[in-house]
Amino acid sequence: MQTRYVLGMLIALPLALNACKKEEVSKPAAVPPPVTSTPAPPPTPAPAPSAVVTVTRITLGNAINTERKVTTPSESFTPKDTIYAAIDTTGAGTATLRTKWTYRQNGQETVVNEDTQTIAPTGPATTEFHISKPDGWPAGQYQVQVLVNDQPAGTKTFTVK
Secondary structure, three states: HHHHHHHHHHHHHHHHHHHHHOOOOOOOOOOOOOOOOOOOOOOOOOOOOOOOOEEEEEEOOOOOOOOHHHOOOOOOOOOOOOOOEEEEEEOOOOOOEEEEEEEEEOOEEEEEEEEEEEEOOOOOOOEEEEEEEOOOOOOEEEEEEEOOOEEEEEEEEEOOO
């Protein structure tokens, strides 16, 4: 019987020890730090329309090259010429260029043509305007006025002989 008792104790002892063992408290999982992101910078505003585009030169002639520049500047034309105005600008932004071509005779001024182009240069640029009259221009004094966003930017006078 003693053997049974010892055997019973040997079996009961590990069970009792196991039951008395402190249960380990699990540590809470480490919480990762909150993710912080740097907000994107606000977009850069576009340049103000035309406030930075200015006319630097108006050149007249009867022919232009592939860069829209007048090949031979002139202020005198024949009645059958196509008359080109190469308008050089500087600056960047969006602007509206307008030309107003007039004929002057005996103190009277007659509008020959008006034309408008919207440009968006990013630096120095040349814009071309022209007029032509297949049956010929009357001899006399003419003028082309250039406006940037309806503000006067320059004039050039010329003659048809």
